[in-house]
Amino acid sequence: MLVDVRSSTHVIELGPDVVVKRYRSRRNDEPHREWRALTLLHEHAPGIAPVPISANLDVEPPTVVMSRLNGAPLECGPSSDLATAVASAVMRVQEAIPSHTLADLPARAGHPLELLKQVRTWCAAARRPAADPTVAEALRAAEIWLRRPALDVVLEQPTRPVFGTGDGNLANLLWDGSEVRLVDFEYSGRSDRPYELAELTEHISVRTAHGPGMEHVLKHFDLDSAEADKMESCRRLLAAFWLLRIMGSDRGDPQTRAKTLTSQAARLLTLLDRRTS
Structure with missing residues (x-):
């Protein structure tokens, strides 16, 4: 096939x-x-x-x-029971590589500061859609947040390194009824837990699927205050990235794309504390 x-x-x-x-x-x-x-x-x-x-x-x-591998890709964020298997698999991959080997690996593709530069460029060039006030509001809020001078410092703050897959797509998590396994490592490399968990949580495949998202999975990770702060910023950055990427795409059904865009704008506003969930 x-x-x-x-x-x-x-x-x-x-x-x-x-x-x-x-x-x-x-x-x-x-x-x-x-x-x-x-x-x-x-x-x-x-x-x-x-x-x-x-x-x-x-x-x-x-x-x-x-x-x-056996198993089928996840189609939505996992329930609390399946979340344990997802978290276990993600932890195992992140912590598998010995520290001395991990230190010699290249950083994963699309590290936080690289993504921040890209999102700032896209946001500055984005047109504000008059027909969708939610998207327009999200873009204004993102523009203000992206200008925060401390943002670069937060995103480059080092935390404990892990091996990152580089891709949070739900389709890369295979469930065979007893275990979760991972595929697709094209962008993998040295990373840190806040960024990898943020990508797993905010990937557009999770946002457009029906289900509880990845919140049950996050509960299995014990982050310190620095990691939690960085993850919050990374989640906002990734939500802005997906909003702008959807805006720049002409693929798929226009009505479906418009609904996805509005939904992603609402998600970004929630993460920016501009709207309640």
């Missing part, structure tokens, strides 16, 4: 026991990041991710072959 999503950075061929992943992009060193992640996780946390089988990274397109 060939899976080809036009907006994706890769094409996937699904076999009975293996997955062949061919990459369309090297912009963030995606093939090497994925192969490195699979190799390290197989060594330090076997079973949590696909087994690396082979890689041909210096051809076009670069290719990685890995085992095919």
Whole structure:
């Protein structure tokens, strides 16, 4: 079976026991990041991710072959029971790599300050839609928040490093009825827990799915005050990123996109304490 999503950075061929992943992009060193992640996780946390089988990274397109995992992608944020399995899997991946090895890894693609620069640029160029007052209000609130001089300091504040998957998409969490496993490590690298949890919580796949979101999962993580403060800022930043990304897209049904945009604007306003949940 060939899976080809036009907006994706890769094409996937699904076999009975293996997955062949061919990459369309090297912009963030995606093939090497994925192969490195699979190799390290197989060594330090076997079973949590696909087994690396082979890689041909210096051809076009670069290719990685890995085992095919059982299970189906999550379709919504987990209930309290399933949240335990999700949190356990995420913790295991984050904490799997020894500190001396983790220190030598490149930072994950799209680190907080990089994302902040991108969101500020997008926000400054965004048109305020007169037909949607919720979106217009969210953009004004985001613009004010993004100008806060302390924001850069908060986002670059170092906290305990972890291994980050670099992608909070629900589809990357596979549930087989007893365990959750993770796939898709194209943007992986050294990160920290506040940013990774923020991405897991605010990813647009979670926001557009029916269900309780990721709040049950967050309850399993014991963050100190510095981590909690940074996660709050990261969640706001990611919510602004998704709002602006939806605004800049012309894919899909226009009515569905408009509803998603309004919903994301309301979410951002809630995180910015401008609106109650």
